[in-house]
Amino acid sequence: MQKILLVEDDKAISEMVHTYLTNEGFTIVPVFTGQEAVTQFKEEPFDLVLLDIMLPELNGMDFLLALRKKSYIPVIIMSAKDSESDKALGLGFGADDYLTKPFSMIELLARVKAAIRRSTLYTNVDDPDSSTRLSIHEIEMDLETFIVKKGDHELTLTSKEWKILKLFFEHPKRVMTKEQIYHSVWDDHYYGVDHVINVHISRLREKIEDDPTKPMYIKTVWGIGYKLGEFK
Incomplete structure (x- = not known):
């Protein structure tokens, strides 16, 4: 069962995402601040991060920058900021995808599955016939x-x-x-x-x-x- 770190300070959105993805078979660990996300990521492994940008204590971009220094885990940004510059900034900082609020749960699920699928294919380097x-x-x-x-x-x-x-x-x-x-x-x-x-x-x-x-x-x-x- 794949585990997702959900970093979202809006509790209504967090609960909605948590409930929907749990029903789809994922294990969801919700946190509400950037600092909580840092602590939680140190304590256990995850398969994907769903990340809001506007967070208390430590904003999403700073968390993403810190994360990318030690991990290639897929990250999907969820943000109400929908300008092209905001999207380019998020992707440039190392996010794998960018989802603009409000979004449908069906689209979120599709993006999550695609990101995990790509990550799984990407990290599968166990072929003994291939050069490392x-x-x-x-x-x-x-x-x-x-x-x-x-x-x-x-x-x-x-x-x-x-x-x-x-x-x-x-x-x-x-x-x-x-x-x-x-x-x-x-x-x-x-x-x-x-x-x-x-x-x-x-x-x-x-x-x-x-x-x-x-x-x-x-x-x-x-x-x-x-x-x-x-x-x-």
Whole structure:
């Protein structure tokens, strides 16, 4: 039975989500502040986090930033903020999905199942025939420990940034369209959400490139998409 940490200070919404997802077979652990979420996450493992942004004690974005330093667990933001900039910020900080309030329980359930399914496929690296390491030039990805290093320096990537980098490393000579990237990484239909991909690519470049304004690892192919740079 999959366990979900529900971080929502509105008790009416928390109870509604708690009841619905419990009836669907999930174990739900509700907390009402950001600090409670930090404490609870340290005490037991979870399969997914449902996260409100506006929280007392510690806001949702700060919790998300702290979480991403130690875990790739899928996170779905639930927020009344519905602007494109708010969504891009949440996804850029490491959320896997963004659900705008008010939302239907049917849609929430679909998003939860999709996020857990993607996470399960993503973490299934037990195939003995597959390599556990991918490397290009100075960067190495360990598929068992999820550690990414550039030289001797360990990089802190979000789950989406990891998946994007892994996608390019696995297809070093292929030009990827934004639609292909979104379908592969988000496992969802592409609805022209260029800003989402642009934010993730930009943040990934800031972490892996010597000079993000002159990227060498992830190159832009104008009018098409992106490709991995070539190194001698």
